[in-house]
Amino acid sequence: MEKPRERWVGREAGPIVRPYAMTRGRTRPRGVVVDLVTIVVATGRTPGDRVWLSREQRRLLELCRRPSTPADLASETDLPFRVVQILLEDLHQYGLVEVVPQTDPDEQTDRPDPRILMRVLDELRRL
Template identity: 40%
Template sequence: MAVRRRRRQGSEPLWLDDEAGRLVRPYTVSNGRTRPTAHFDLLTMVIATGKPPVTCQGPDYMQVLGLCGGPVSVAEVAAHIRLPAVVTKVLLADLVDCGALTARAPAQTPHGASPRTDRALLEAVLHGLRQRL
């Protein structure tokens, strides 16, 4: 029985198959590594530095760099490239190590203190949601 692979429409890479999904196993992308060299929270923001990566080559690295033109969270990158967060963190750490990305951890509140919320902002969001629904 022959397997027919079709390329998805748009900018989807060739290593995705319409019926089978991703043709490369997720941990192959990170060479089996499951621990990034730097700590990343899912809310850590990453952005491209503009420096071309010398050591980080390959379609997955280029795809990640393409997503990081502006500040983007680790969770967003993982969702866009359709890889587990831990694999995404390994790719991002590699790109930070070679200078192609910079990362900023989310702001921390002092232990025991509750984060301040802007009531006006929350009310504006609530009003916008009510209008949409």
């Protein structure tokens, strides 16, 4: 008697796809790094004939019509954050989304002094 093939199926999700299958085997971004709170917005350009977008990339592009953060996009699409990060990087390389810088590099003076942070950490460890 032949043993039935094992299928990875989520009760509500249907067949489960491994994250690296959606990112073509990549596990880390290579180019522009998109963090949790980076603002991403669609440029309005259409993908050319040579650009093939996955269903997930088309959904992200649709959601990026209004400015969004990758954290919101991951929540809205039920995709792991790292997958969203890599797919957004692809869309950025295709010129379909734009990453909006959060702060001006000249405005880095409001950061706390690392010595104070270390002192606070030492005091917390004492507790």
